Amino acid sequence: MRSFIILLAGLFLANTALAEPVGSPIPVGIAVGQTTNVALFGEEQVNGAKVAEKLLNEKGGVGGTPIRLAFQDTGGDEAGAINAFQNLISRDKVVAIIGPTLSQQAFAANPIANQAKVPVVGPSNTAKGIAQIGEYVSRISAPMTLVAPNALKRALKLNPNVKNVAVVYAQDDAFNVSETGIFQEAIKGMGLNITTIQKTSVKDTDFTTQVTAILGAGVDMVVMSCLAADGGNMVKQLRQLGYEGLIVGGNGFNSPNMYPVCGQECTGVIVAQAYSPKADNAENKAFSAAFKDMFKKDPAQFSAQAYTSVKVVVDALNEVEKSSGKKIAEMDTAELRTALNAAIVSSSYDTPLGEIVLDADGEITQKTFYVSQIKVADDGKTGTMELLPE
Amino acid sequence: MFLENYGFLIVAIVQQALLGMSLWYPLMAGQLSLASIGFYSMGGYIAAIMGTSPAFAAWREALGPALYPVEWLIALAASALLGLAVGIPALRLRGIYLALATIAFVQVLNVVVLVLDVTGGAVGLFGIPQPFESRLGYLWFFGPLLAVMLIFSARLTRTVAGRSFMAIREDELAAQAMGIPTTFEKVRAFVIGCGLAGVVGAMSAPFLNTWNARQSSFDASVACLAYVLIGGARSVWGPLLGAALLVALPEVLRPLKDARLIMNGIVLVVACIYLPQGIAGLLASLRRREVA
Numbered sequence: 001m002r003s004f005i006i007l008l009a010g011l012f013l014a015n016t017a018l019a020e021p022v023g024s025p026i027p028v029g030i031a032v033g034q035t036t037n038v039a040l041f042g043e044e045q046v047n048g049a050k051v052a053e054k055l056l057n058e059k060g061g062v063g064g065t066p067i068r069l070a071f072q073d074t075g076g077d078e079a080g081a082i083n084a085f086q087n088l089i090s091r092d093k094v095v096a097i098i099g100p101t102l103s104q105q106a107f108a109a110n111p112i113a114n115q116a117k118v119p120v121v122g123p124s125n126t127a128k129g130i131a132q133i134g135e136y137v138s139r140i141s142a143p144m145t146l147v148a149p150n151a152l153k154r155a156l157k158l159n160p161n162v163k164n165v166a167v168v169y170a171q172d173d174a175f176n177v178s179e180t181g182i183f184q185e186a187i188k189g190m191g192l193n194i195t196t197i198q199k200t201s202v203k204d205t206d207f208t209t210q211v212t213a214i215l216g217a218g219v220d221m222v223v224m225s226c227l228a229a230d231g232g233n234m235v236k237q238l239r240q241l242g243y244e245g246l247i248v249g250g251n252g253f254n255s256p257n258m259y260p261v262c263g264q265e266c267t268g269v270i271v272a273q274a275y276s277p278k279a280d281n282a283e284n285k286a287f288s289a290a291f292k293d294m295f296k297k298d299p300a301q302f303s304a305q306a307y308t309s310v311k312v313v314v315d316a317l318n319e320v321e322k323s324s325g326k327k328i329a330e331m332d333t334a335e336l337r338t339a340l341n342a343a344i345v346s347s348s349y350d351t352p353l354g355e356i357v358l359d360a361d362g363e364i365t366q367k368t369f370y371v372s373q374i375k376v377a378d379d380g381k382t383g384t385m386e387l388l389p390e
Numbered sequence: 391m392f393l394e395n396y397g398f399l400i401v402a403i404v405q406q407a408l409l410g411m412s413l414w415y416p417l418m419a420g421q422l423s424l425a426s427i428g429f430y431s432m433g434g435y436i437a438a439i440m441g442t443s444p445a446f447a448a449w450r451e452a453l454g455p456a457l458y459p460v461e462w463l464i465a466l467a468a469s470a471l472l473g474l475a476v477g478i479p480a481l482r483l484r485g486i487y488l489a490l491a492t493i494a495f496v497q498v499l500n501v502v503v504l505v506l507d508v509t510g511g512a513v514g515l516f517g518i519p520q521p522f523e524s525r526l527g528y529l530w531f532f533g534p535l536l537a538v539m540l541i542f543s544a545r546l547t548r549t550v551a552g553r554s555f556m557a558i559r560e561d562e563l564a565a566q567a568m569g570i571p572t573t574f575e576k577v578r579a580f581v582i583g584c585g586l587a588g589v590v591g592a593m594s595a596p597f598l599n600t601w602n603a604r605q606s607s608f609d610a611s612v613a614c615l616a617y618v619l620i621g622g623a624r625s626v627w628g629p630l631l632g633a634a635l636l637v638a639l640p641e642v643l644r645p646l647k648d649a650r651l652i653m654n655g656i657v658l659v660v661a662c663i664y665l666p667q668g669i670a671g672l673l674a675s676l677r678r679r680e681v682a
Contacts, residue, residue, distance in 0.1 A: 035651055073644070078598045078605075082398055082525070083641055090394045107516035107600035115523065127513055172504055172603065174513040 022095060022336055024329040025061070025068035028313055029088035031099035031109070032123070032306070036076030040228070040257060041302050042101050045123055046071065048303030049098065051291050052310035062317040065329050069310070074100045078108035085109040089116050093333055095317070095340055096121065098309040103127035103174055110137045117334065119341040123309040124302055126251070127174055131363040136341050138362025140308050140353070142274050147369050148179065148250065149186040151272035154371040154388050155221060155248050156190070158270075162220040162246065164195040168210060168234065169225040170252075171199040176225040179250045183223050195219050200234065202227050207234045211241050220245045227252040232261030239265040246270065253374070254301045256383070263380035268373060271385065275304040275353050276370035278387045283311075284352035298384070299352075308351040312358070316343035396641075397526030403637045404532040405594055410617030410629030411539055412587035417623050418552070419579035420559030422485060424611040425492035426587040428499045429473065431606035433465035433591025438515040438601040439508060440464070455521060458531075461592045469588025470581050477580040481573060496606055503603050514602025518595050531593045536630070539586065543626040555579050620661045622668025631669045 030049050033042035049069055057066045070092040072084035081100040088094045089112075096119040100106055103125040113120045114134030122130055122139035130139050156162055165187050169180035187194055196217040198210040211234075214222060222238065224231055224247065231253055238247070253271045277288045277298040287307055291299040299307075320339045321328050328336065348357040354368035372385035393400075409430055416423040440446045440461050450457055480491045503509040510516075522528055546552035554575045557565040566572050595601045613636070621632025639657060643650035665672050 035648060075640075078600060079398075079402055082598070083402075086395060086398050086525070087644070104514060104600060104602050104604065107514070108598050111520070111599050112525070129516065133517070172500075172512055174511075174602070177512040 019332040019334075020093065022093075022329050022331055022333050025066040026317065026328055027070050027092050027094045028067050028310065029070050029072065029085075029092060029094035029097040029099070030306075030310075031072045031074050031081065031084040031088055031097055033076050033080075033101045033105075034071070034073040038074075038076040038101050040255070041124065042074075044255075044300045044302035045099075045101060045306035047291070047295055048299060048306030049310055051287065051294055051299075051303070052307040052314075054294070055286065055290050056311065056314050062314060062328050063321045065327065067310075067314060067317075070094055074105055074109070076102070078105055081105035081109035082112055085112050089113065089118050094118070095328075095333065095336055096313045096344075098123055098306065098313065100125075103130060106130055106137075107133070110134065113137070117341075118337050119313075119344055121309040121312055121344065123305045127178060131361050138344055138358050138364075140312060140351075140356060140358070140364050141305055142364055142366040142369075143178075146366070147272045147274055148182045149189070150369050151248050151250075151270055151371050152183070152186050152190060152223070155246050155270050159220065159246055162192060164193050164217065164219045164221075166196045166198065166214045166217055166219040166222045167194055167224075168198045168200060168214075168222060170202045170204075170227060170230060172201045172203075173227060173252075176202075176227070176250065176252060179252075180223075180225040183225060183250065187223065192221075200226060200230060202230050204230050205233055207237045210234070211237050211243070214238065215241060215243060221248065222246070223248045223250075225250040225252065228255040228257040229261055232258045232266065235269060236262040236265045248272070251301075254385075256297070256300060258374070259376050259383040260381045262376075264376050266374045266383070267376045270388070271372050271374060273301060273370040273372055273385070274366065275301040276372060276385065276387055277304075278385075279352065279354065279368070279370065281350070281352070281354055283350050284354075287352040304352045308349075308353055308356070311351055312344060312349050313340070315349055316340055316347065319343045319347070393526055394524075397524060399638060399641050401525055401528045401532060401597065403634050404529065404536050404630075405590060405597065406614075406617060406637050407630040407633035408532060408536055408539065408590045409587060409614050410621065410633050411543070412583040412590065413614050414543070414618050414623065414629050415555075415579045415583040415586070416576075417618060418546075418559060419555035419576050420562065421481065421576055421580060422489045423480075423492045423580060423583070424489055424615065425473075425476065425480075425495050425580075426583055426614055427606045427611045428492075428496035429469040429584045429587035430591040430594070431496075431499065431503070431603075432472070433469055433588035434595040434601045434605055435503065435509055435515070435591075436465045436468060436588075437461040437592040437595040438518050441518045441596065442515050443508070450519070458521060458593075458596075462589050465588040465592035466585050469591075470585040473581040473584025474577065477577040477584070478573075481576045481580060493608065493611065496608075496611060500603050500606055510602070512603065514600060514604075515595075516600040518599055518601065520596055520599070525597070528593070528597045531597070532590075535589065535593070540626060540630075547626065551575065551578065616658060618668075620658065620665070620668055622665075622670025622672075624667060625670030625674070628668050628670045635669065 032045045053069045074081040074084040098121050106125045110133045114136045120137045124141050170176040247269045249271045320343050345358050345362050346360050357365045371388045375386050376383035412426040554570045617632035622628035
């Protein structure tokens with residue numbers, strides 16, 4: 001019993017740790033899904049972050065001190081995200097966390113970081129209310145409010161005679177449900193008719209019912225909010241059963257994983273994007289060249305957003321070092337986290353996504369968006385996103 | 391340091407053990423039901439709605455922290471009632487058909503929460519009020535519940551009801567021939583499990599900060615079943631041992647990255663082949679050997 005009490009007392013004392021310096025290299029946490037079906041996006045994010053670590057350290061890191069990324073896999077569920085955050089905060093002693101991949105995980109894990117006063121930058125959380133979770137939470141992924149209408153406008157330019165529109169969305173996916181809301185408002189705002197609304201599920205593979213309904217409604221445009229696998233299949237079946245009109249896809253179509261699913265049938269699909277590897281700015285040129293060098297392919301949007309998150313943290317760290325006059329590595333971790341959070345918000349950054357601004361809430365304002373058309377190569381497995389001219 | 395790192399994990403083990411236990415009661419009466427996770431999800435939604443919806447603002451104001459026990463009671467009542475409604479028709483089915491029917495029930499529940507506004511659709515509910523600063527604090531929720539349920543289970547095995555459950559498990563026809571009202575007993579075992587799952591759900595919503603339809607996925611059902619089978623379906627301690635192993639393993643093996651899921655799978659396979667009575671069965675046979 002006595003030894004138990006001593007042990008408990010020891011644990012308690014260890015908890016009230018003394019001031020701890022950050023140390024060199026500066027640890028930055030990456031908590032994204034590297035396993036389960038979220039890994040499809042998580043792996044792209046890991047790649048983007050790795051490019052950021054290499055590129056930013058080559059540029060001198062934070063005033064000469066390099067950064068080191070600490071990776072923790074969140075898996076695909078809430079408990080995994082909480083565990084990953086907990087590990088990064090108390091074991092890896094990171095100065096900030098980038099993640100998690102899904103908005104639903106962010107709702108579970110971000111309050112934990114907020115309580116521990118550790119800044120979180122969300123690379124891909126697009127749901128409403130993320131930045132409002134707390135003072136220490138910000139995100140660099142634009143909500144779809146601006147992106148979606150752009151794609152519709154560009155589609156109307158290609159075919160000004162569009163009148164009747166079919167809307168399709170995956171009803172069991174948080175992102176697609178919120179995206180379709182924005183699409184539907186934009187469609188009505190442009191004076192078009194929504195003739196039919198079809199619901200799917202992200203695990204569906206057979207879309208005969210939905211395709212028949214769309215063909216029967218005689219529409220000139222189909223606007224889809226689905227993920228890569230189900231969306232690709234749906235496009236394929238639409239085309240195979242004879243639909244010839246325009247197809248506009250949301251952010252879920254924004255992945256090279258689409259091409260092998262739907263092959264040639266995807267050529268011509270219009271996609272709204274928050275990032276394009278062809279974007280014409282210096283930051284993006286450096287990033288996409290380094291990415292191609294490392295992974296032999298064009299970066300996807302998730303990679304660019306992960307890169308951007310790391311860059312935001314590093315830029316803010318540089319800012320803290322400049323304004324405080326102290327070396328980051330020698331600062332107390334808790335103190336630095338607070339200063340870093342203050343530096344992250346209310347600033348603007350040059351990134352591969354173009355210029356972005358984070359307001360005092362940690363909410364992003366992005367200046368440039370892109371609209372591309374999918375072009376699948378003859379092999380039916382690879383392809384490119386061709387930027388549509390302004 | 392240790393508690394700070396693993397506080398969440400420790401509570402998660404207890405929470406999952408309780409969930410496994412909710413499946414253990416129907417199994418005790420020989421019924422393979424996977425419905426628990428549906429009631430868990432429903433209990434969670436009840437707590438999440440009461441914690442966040444403006445309609446309950448007056449309740450939150452008036453009750454303060456007493457709101458949590460009220461949520462548990464409502465979840466318990468709702469789960470037991472729904473359990474009764476589902477149990478009476480479903481328990482006419484046997485074996486694999488009952489498992490399929492309960493899976494279907496969970497799927498139906500999932501579709502319902504996806505289309506309702508009050509459950510937040512696909513995004514779910516978030517910003518659920520927190521009674522504790524640290525994750526470890528939730529041990530005050532789950533710990534006593536686990537203790538009560540363990541005592542209850544241990545007592546149950548010695549009562550008429552418990553013995554009837556086990557008689558049905560061993561041979562339903564023989565049990566019936568001896569005058570045990572089998573349908574009544576099966577529904578009773580099922581409802582106990584449903585009620586427990588509902589309460590665990592209501593406690594888990596604040597613990598996870600957020601609640602959505604993915605809490606009741608098919609994977610989660612199977613995980614629950616695995617806790618009981620690996621831990622030992624015939625021992626009171628089975629669900630706890632199983633949950634401790636299966637919840638902790640992926641976390642402890644975190645440094646192995648992708649390989650940890652393979653390790654998890656290997657443990658499952660090995661346990662299924664070599665431990666038909668689960669870990670509890672292994673421990674019991676070890677003790678028997680020692681005595682002999």
